[in-house]
Amino acid sequence: MTTTKTPYQELEGRFERLSKLGQALGVLQWDMACNMPAGGAEARSAQLSALKVMSHEMITDPALADFLDAAEADQTLDPWQQANLKAMRRRRARALAVDADLVRRLSEAGSACEMLWRDAKAKADFKMIVPSLIEVRDLVLQRAEALSAALDLDTYDALLDGYEPEGRAAEIAPVFDDLAAFLPGFTDDVLARQAAAGPLLELPGPFALDAQRKLCRSMMEVVGFDFDHGRLDESHHPFCGGVAEDIRITTRYSEDDFMPGLMGVLHETGHALYDQGLPAEWRYQPVGKARGMVLHESQSLMMEMQASRSAEFIAFAAPRMREAFGGSGPAWEADNIHRHYTWVERGFIRVDADEVTYPAHVILRFRLERAMLADDLAITDLPGAWAEGMEELLGLTPPDDALGCLQDIHWYDGAWGYFPTYTLGAMAAAQLFAAARRANPQIPEGLTVGDFTPLMGWLRENVHQKASSRTTMQLMEEATGAPLDATAFKAHLASRYLA
C-alpha cells in the first residue's frame, strides 16, 4: 500500500528535515561556545559552513516552487497549515532573494570586521575600523536592497523583517519618538526620588562561583525550568540555544557581584520557557517556531524585568540570596536588594543599562542605523552623531568610542536592523504582564512565594502555544485587547519607579 503525499505534506516533510538540520547546527554552535578548545575553531567553522550550505540548498531547491504553488491552491488546509505555508514561503523568498556570493562576501566581511572590532574596541580606536565597517555597511545595504526588491519592503524593513516578521520602521519611529520625548523628564523624576531615599547599602563580595551556580540553578527551578530537559552552562556571551526538549542556556559569573549573573540567568530562562512552551506537534514546522525577536525578548524581559525584579519576587528571593552567600544585616534585606535591582543611572553602556534608560540606547542606534543605510550619515561621522544623540537622549557625552559607537557587536558583524526589537520586547513584556495580572490576580501573589505557575499558565496559553500562527500584532491584540504600544510600558515604569 503506497500513499501519495499532498504537496503540503511534501513541504512539511522537507521543512522537518530542514528543522532537524537547524537543530544540529544549534548543537554545534552551543558546543563551540561552551566546550570547544580554541584549536578546533577552523574545523568547526568548516562543519557549520557545510551544514549551512546544505540548508540553503534545501530551502532554495527549485522543486519547492511547484509544491508551494500547489499547496497554496489547496482549499482543505486549516488556519495553522495556512500560516505554516505562509512562513515557508517567507523563508524561501528571503533565501532566494540574496545570491550565494553576496551571502558569502557579507559573512566573510562580517567575520573580518568582527575580529578587527575586538581590537578597535580594546584600543578605543574607531578610525582603524572605518574601512572595514564601510565594507560591511555596503554589503548589508546590497543585501537589504535585494531583499527589498524581492519582498516589496522598504530597505530598512527588509532587514528588520528578518528578525521581526512584519516589523515596520514607519510604525516604530513615532513610538520611539514619543518615548524619547517622555523618558528624559521621567528619568529626572526617578533620579530625584531615588536620591531622596538615600544611598544603597553595598553587598561586599567576593561571592563564591559555586554558590552562585547553585543559587542560579535553584532560582531557575523556582521559575519553572526543567533540568531533565535542559542545562545551564557558562560562556563568554550568555545565550539560549537548543530545542524545547533540551534547552541550553548559558551565563557568566563575576566573583565581585552575583546580582547581574543571577538576573542574566533569569532573563535567559524566560527565553527558554518560551521555546519549551511552543506547541510540540508543530515543533519541526516554521509555524511552530517563535514568532520573532520581539516576542522572544518579551518573554525574557517578562521573567527578568516584570517578574524577577518585582518587589514581590525579591521578597521571596532575598532570604535565599542571604542563605546562598551567608549574608546578614540590613544590606541583605529584601528592600535594599530590590533597590539594587531597580537602581536607575544614566550610563554609556547599553548592556549595563536599567530598564528606564535602556530605550534611549536603542532609539539612538535605531536612528543611526537607518541614517547610515539611507546615506544620511557617513560612517566617518558616526562618532559625532553618536555623541550628539547621547547628549540629546541621556545628557551624556562618551569620553571615547569604546564607551560609544564601538560598544556593541551588531553593526560590525552585520546584524543591522536588530536593535529595535529590544525595546519593542520591553514594551510587549509590560503589556503582556499587565494583561496577565488583570486576567489572574494571583499572579503577583504567586511571585511572593516563588510560585510562577499562575503566570506561566497564562503565558503558555496566550503566547507560547500560539507560536507563529499569528503575527506579533495579532497575538498582542488577542492576548491584551490592544495593539502593541508604549502605554503599558510607561505605566509599568511609573508604577515601579514613582509610585
Place this chain on the structure above:
Amino acid sequence: MTTTKTPYQELEGRFERLSKLGQALGVLQWDMACNMPAGGAEARSAQLSALKVMSHEMITDPALADFLDAAEADQTLDPWQQANLKAMRRRRARALAVDADLVRRLSEAGSACEMLWRDAKAKADFKMIVPSLIEVRDLVLQRAEALSAALDLDTYDALLDGYEPEGRAAEIAPVFDDLAAFLPGFTDDVLARQAAAGPLLELPGPFALDAQRKLCRSMMEVVGFDFDHGRLDESHHPFCGGVAEDIRITTRYSEDDFMPGLMGVLHETGHALYDQGLPAEWRYQPVGKARGMVLHESQSLMMEMQASRSAEFIAFAAPRMREAFGGSGPAWEADNIHRHYTWVERGFIRVDADEVTYPAHVILRFRLERAMLADDLAITDLPGAWAEGMEELLGLTPPDDALGCLQDIHWYDGAWGYFPTYTLGAMAAAQLFAAARRANPQIPEGLTVGDFTPLMGWLRENVHQKASSRTTMQLMEEATGAPLDATAFKAHLASRYLA
C-alpha cells in the same frame, strides 16, 4: 573565468561534504554521551536519524555512479588519489548493498534488544532476551548476505569488512587457533611465577576524583595530547570522538581505584593521537581516515599496553601517582605499581581482563558468532556453548549468564564481526612496538623520563601519516618488515611476564 571539475574532483567535493556531515554527527553523539539531559534523547535521536538519512542519500546518489566510472578511467591520478577512489567505491558499494528498509529494521531491532539486554544482564536472565536476540541475529544475517552478494565476500567477512577492510576470517581463524593452543599453558606459567613473587601490596583508597582528573590530564600531556586541540570528559562508556583538530576523549573514574581510570585514559589517548596524526591535507577524504579498527586498536594498545604498562614508563609515573594522592610506603613503589598494572588473572569479564587472558575472551566470541551466523549454533544453545568455550580456553565456568554471554553489548545491538579486531589490534601493537624499538633504541629510554617523542615520531611516520593509503597488511609489512601475525605478541608476553 569558470573552471570545470574533473570527475575525480567532483567526487572529492561530495565526499568532503559527507565528511563534514559525519563530523557534525560526531559532535551530536559526543554531546549525547557527555552533556545531554535525559529528556533530550528523543529529539537528539531524531536529529541523528535525519543527518544519517541525508548522509545515506549522498553516498547512494545515482549521480555518483558516472563520476566513479569516469574517475576510474582517469590515468593521471596518483596512488593516494587511486586509493581514495577505491575507498569511495567501497563505501558506496556497502551503502548500496543493503536496502534502507533493512537498515531501519536492524537499527530498530538493535535498539529494542539493547534496551532489553540492560534488563536481562541486570537480572542475569538470558531466556528473556532470546526472541529479541534471534530477531537481531536474523536481520544481521540478512544484512551480511546482502553485503556478501554485493561485495563477493563470505558472509562473516562481509560484516568484519565493515570494521576492518579486507579482514578475512579464514586468515584469522588459524592465528586464533594457534593462540588458543599457546595461551593456556603460558598462562599457567605466568601465574606460577606471579605467585612465587608474593602477593600484591594494596593501595587503599578512596582516591579523590579531582586528583584523578588532574593526574589523567597531566599524563595525557606527557604522552603528547594537545589540550588546545581536544578535551577529556566523563561518560558512562569511555570513547574517543571528534576530529583531529578537536579530539574528545572520555573516561570514567572510581573513588575506590584510580588505576583502571588512568589506564583507560591512556588507551583513549592512543586512539586520539592516531586521529590527530592523520594527514591534514586528506582530512575530508576517505583515504585520509583511519584504516580500520585493527590499526585503531593497535594505537590505543600501543599507548596503554606496550608503552604505559612498561616497567620503563611506570618508573616515571609512580612518583607522580604518589604525589597526586599523597601516597607513601612500599605499596607506592614503582615495582609494586608495575605488578598491579601487569597482574594476570583468569576471569569471567573481557573488559576487566589483562593482556595475557584477553585473547581467550575474543577467540571465544569470534568462534561463537561465526557459528551462530552459520546456523551451527542456535541462540538458545548459546549459554551452554559459552560455558564449554570458557572451560576450554580459560578453565572457568561462569556462575550465571551476566558473567557469561550477557556481558557484552555487541551482539545485542547488532555489532557482529567486531570482536576479532581487539586481538588483531593487540598483535599489531606488539609487532609495531617491536619494530619501533629496533628502529630507534631511544624509545624505551624516552619512556623512563616521560618522553614519548621518539615513539610518536616513529608512529607518525610509519602508521598515522599512511592513513588508508594502504591496506592494514601492506602497512604492517612496510612498517615492520613482516605480515601481521602473533609472533611479536607472543614474544612481548614472554618478555614481560616470564623473562
